Amino acid sequence: MSSPPDPQLYRDPWAKREAWRKHPVFSRRAMFARAFPGFGVALVAFTTYVIAENMLAKEEKPSH
DSSP: OOOOOOTTTTOOTTHHHHGGGGSGGGSHHHHHHHHSTTHHHHHHHHHHHHHHHHHHHHHSOOOO
16 A cells, blocks of 8 residues: 655645735735725715714805
């Protein structure tokens, strides 16, 4: 009977050089989050502004 193949024989020689692709920093979600820095803060600020503007505008009566 033959013995099982040596795991070192079939080891990928480029595994260390390809490991960065699987790192969490380079995931799709992280790349999207870094593509638009400050987008979340800007969205909250704009939403607050629009709500406040609509609340203040409802109190004023139109002059026409």
